[in-house]
Amino acid sequence: MLRLQLNSELADGAREIIRAIEQQGHQAYMVGGCVRDTILDRPIHDIDIATSAAPEQVCEWFERVIPTGLQHGTVTVVTKRGTYEVTTFRREGGYVDNRRPASVEFITDVTEDLRRRDFTMNAMAVDADGMLLDPFDGQVDLQAHRVRTVGHAEERFSEDALRMLRALRFASVLQMRIAKGTWRALVKLRAGLAPVAMERVREELWKLTAGPDPARGWAFVVRSGILAYAKEPLLFLAHPWSARWQSALAVLGQVETPELRFALLALVHGASAEEAQAVCLALRLSGAQQDGILPVLRAHAQLAAAAQAASAAAAAQGAASAGEAALRRAFAQAVLAYGETAVRGALACRQAMLGASEGEQPAAVQQASMQPQAAADLPHECAEPHAACTLLRMGPQWLNAMPVRQLSDLAIKGRDILEASERPAGPWVRANLEHIWIKVAVGALPNERDALMNVVRKGGDTT
Ligand SMILES: Nc1ccn([C@@H]2O[C@H](COP(=O)(O)OP(=O)(O)OP(=O)(O)O)[C@@H](O)[C@H]2O)c(=O)n1
Numbered sequence: 362m363l364r365l366q367l368n369s370e371l372a373d374g375a376r377e378i379i380r381a382i383e384q385q386g387h388q389a390y391m392v393g394g395c396v397r398d399t400i401l402d403r404p405i406h407d408i409d410i411a412t413s414a415a416p417e418q419v420c421e422w423f424e425r426v427i428p429t430g431l432q433h434g435t436v437t438v439v440t441k442r443g444t445y446e447v448t449t450f451r452r453e454g455g456y457v458d459n460r461r462p463a464s465v466e467f468i469t470d471v472t473e474d475l476r477r478r479d480f481t482m483n484a485m486a487v488d489a490d491g492m493l494l495d496p497f498d499g500q501v502d503l504q505a506h507r508v509r510t511v512g513h514a515e516e517r518f519s520e521d522a523l524r525m526l527r528a529l530r531f532a533s534v535l536q537m538r539i540a541k542g543t544w545r546a547l548v549k550l551r552a553g554l555a556p557v558a559m560e561r562v563r564e565e566l567w568k569l570t571a572g573p574d575p576a577r578g579w580a581f582v583v584r585s586g587i588l589a590y591a592k593e594p595l596l597f598l599a600h601p602w603s604a605r606w607q608s609a610l611a612v613l614g615q616v617e618t619p620e621l622r623f624a625l626l627a628l629v630h631g632a633s634a635e636e637a638q639a640v641c642l643a644l645r646l647s648g649a650q651q652d653g654i655l656p657v658l659r660a661h662a663q664l665a666a667a668a669q670a671a672s673a674a675a676a677a678q679g680a681a682s683a684g685e686a687a688l689r690r691a692f693a694q695a696v697l698a699y700g701e702t703a704v705r706g707a708l709a710c711r712q713a714m715l716g717a718s719e720g721e722q723p724a725a726v727q728q729a730s731m732q733p734q735a736a737a738d739l740p741h742e743c744a745e746p747h748a749a750c751t752l753l754r755m756g757p758q759w760l761n762a763m764p765v766r767q768l769s770d771l772a773i774k775g776r777d778i779l780e781a782s783e784r785p786a787g788p789w790v791r792a793n794l795e796h797i798w799i800k801v802a803v804g805a806l807p808n809e810r811d812a813l814m815n816v817v818r819k820g821g822d823t824t
Contacts, residue, residue: 363492363493363495363500364490364491364492364493365396365399365400365487365491365493366491367391367395367399367405367408367487367491369405370442370443371405371407371408371442371443372391372395372405372408373442374408374440374441374442374443374445375391375395375408375410375443375445376489377440377442378410378423378438378440378445378447379391379410379488379489380489381422381423382412382414382419382422383489385414385418385422387412387413387414387418388412388413388469388471388488389410389411389412389413389414389447389488389489390410390411390412390471390486390487390488390494391408391409391410391486391487391488392409392410392411392474392475392485392486392487393409393478393483394407394409394483395407395408395409396485396486396487396493396499397482397483397485397499397503399487400482400485400499400500400503401503401535407443407444407445407446408443408445409445409446409447409448410438410445410446410447410448411447411448411449411450411471411474411486412447412448412449412450413449413450413468413469413471414449415434415449415467416428416431416434416435416436416447416449417431419436419438419447419449420436423438423440425438425439425440426438426439427439429446432465433448433451433462433465434448434449434450434451434465434467435447435448435449436448449467450467450468450469450470450471450473450474451465451466451467451468451474451477452465452466452468452473452474452477453465453466453477453520454466462520471486471494472494472496475494475496475497475511476496476497476511476512477511477520478511479510479511479517479521479524479527479528480499480502480508480509480510480511480524480527480528480531481497481498481499481501481502481509481510481511482499482502482503482508482509482531483499484496484497484499484511485499485500497511497512502540505538506535506536506537506538507537507538507539507540508528508531508532508535508537508538508539508540508543509539509540509542509543510524510528510540510542510543510546513546514540514542514543514545514546514547515546515549515550517546518546518547518550518553519550519553522550522553522554522555522556522557523557523561523562523565525547525550525551525553525554525585525587526554526557526561526562526565526566526569526587527565528543528547529547529565529569529578529581529582529585529587530565530566530568530569530572530578532577532578532581533569533572533574533575533577533578533579533581534568534569534572534573534578536573536574536577539581544585547585547587548585548586551585551586551587551589551590552590553590554587554588554590554591554592555590555591555592556592557591557592558592559591559592559593559643559644559645560645562591562592562644563644563645563646566582566598566644567619567650569582570619570622570623571618571619571622574614575613575614575619575622576610576611576613576614579606579609579610579613579626580610583600583601583602583606583610584602586601589601591643593643594639594643595640595643595644596632596636596639596640596643597626597627597630597632597636597640598626598640600630605629605630605631608629608714609625609626609629609630612625612629612713612714613625613626613713615709615712615713616706616709616710616713617709618653619650620650620653620654620657620706621653621654621657621706621709621710623637623641623654624637624653624654624657624658624661624706624707624710625710625713625714627640627654627658628658628661628710628714629714632658633658633662634655634658634659634662637654637655637658638651638655641654641655653706656699656700656702656703656706657699657703657706657707657710658707659698659699659703660695660698660699660703660704660706660707661707661710661711663691663694663695663698663699664691664692664695664704664707664708664711664752664756665749666691667687667688667691667692667695667748667752668688668748668749668751668752669748670684670687670691671684671685671687671688671691671748671751672684672747672748672749674687675747675748684748685751686803688748688751688752689755689759689803690799690803692704692752692756692759693759693763693798693799693802693803694799695707696760696763696766696802697767697768697795697798697799697802700766700767701760701766701767704756704760705757705760708752708753708756708757711749711752711753712753715753759803762804763802764801764802764804764807764808765798765801765802765808768794768795768798770808771794771797771798771801771808771813772808772809772810772813773794773797773810773813773814773817774794775790775791775794777810777814777817778790778793778794778817781814781817781818782817793817797813797816797817800816801813
């Protein structure tokens with residue numbers, strides 16, 4: 362019998378709870394994700410405990426207990442070492458809407474409790490001495506890098522449709538395959554996703570996208586076709602497999618954050634910022650998450666338009682360098698409008714997209730035995746490579762050289778402009794301020810109050 366040592370203060374606290382329950386003549390184990398992650402040598406953020414004791418008993422035995430979900434058998438025990446969900450062993454009877462058990466029956470057999478869980482790697486338990494219970498071969502599947510349901514996959518997915526997305530997420534984050542039977546059931550039952558709350562869909566997709574191999578996760582998602590059945594339309598994210606997807610997945614891991622990865626998916630699909638916003642809203646992304654995506658797309662669109670204009674100017678004047686000053690101005694304008702972070706993000710996405718023409722196949726695509734397709738042409742908004750390349754090459758240098766990054770960095774304020782003029786306040790003040798900001802940003806004026814006030818007085822209204 363394998364012994365598994367969970368070493369942390371959190372685990373010490375869990376063992377204290379387990380021993381206290383055992384002293385009352387009941388069984389208790391650490392279960393689920395903490396066991397899986399210990400075997401995988403991954404960090405543990407929480408420890409769930411399963412017990413044969415009834416929730417009311419647990420409430421009696423511990424000092425600080427929150428009755429989190431009494432009817433489902435869950436209470437939260439708070440100790441100085443941590444906070445633990447303690448759930449009575451249970452069997453779930455009948456399911457409503459592919460997501461909620463119609464009834465819960467408390468039981469005393471730990472194996473029966475493990476049997477109702479989603480995947481074999483999540484159906485292991487460890488007692489206070491570190492003895493591992495693994496009745497469904499979770500370790501074997503972990504060693505084989507395989508996500509496999511406990512028992513019949515169709516039953517497990519019919520009980521809770523979110524488990525289908527969990528399977529895809531675990532395959533992505535833990536860089537695993539999906540067992541054949543589990544995959545077949547998932548594809549067969551994918552329409553069951555419809556009643557699942559979009560918040561839960563978001564959680565899984567976000568984790569999958571933030572993981573070490575987002576292309577792997579998205580290859581599974583797209584190949585499964587499951588997102589077409591989400592409660593609300595996910596537009597380009599739900600598009601079937603295509604050369605565009607192939608291009609997107611070839612480069613998805615080249616940008617670091619989940620926000621930029623979502624932005625990249627939108628860009629490669631040629632989605633507008635409005636479409637991307639509709640997807641963000643459908644997925645109930647937070648304001649902060651949206652702020653990491655939408656300004657990037659808007660900055661990208663503005664830069665692409667500027668690159669196109671610069672290319673047109675270059676073609677008209679027959680010199681590649683023509684329009685470069687205008688390009689730099691447009692670049693500064695994008696920084697002013699969307700912020701430095703968004704512009705850097707847009708450049709990073711653009712850089713990644715250029716690499717996509719190599720058309721590499723992500724490993725998971727091959728594993729899912731998809732027909733290899735010809736490398737896709739990306740939608741190049743910057744039709745002319747020269748100006749687009751200038752942006753990519755010079756953009757970071759221009760940014761680093763900018764003495765101002767936002768309007769408030771300017772050495773003068775709107776009221777200075779107002780005081781130097783006879784005109785009543787109005788939108789012209791900000792327009793003038795922005796005009797001067799751009800000149801400072803491109804190095805045409807120093808960011809010094811006296812020099813700028815001279816410009817204001819001489820030029821008066823610069824709009
Ligand atoms: N739809 C679900 C969700 C959870 N579980 C079970 O409940 C445990 C705890 O679930 P949760 O905390 O949501 O996930 P973890 O497996 O701990 O993993 P993570 O924290 O990475 O989501 C899982 O391990 C699994 O045994 C399940 O059977 N079906």
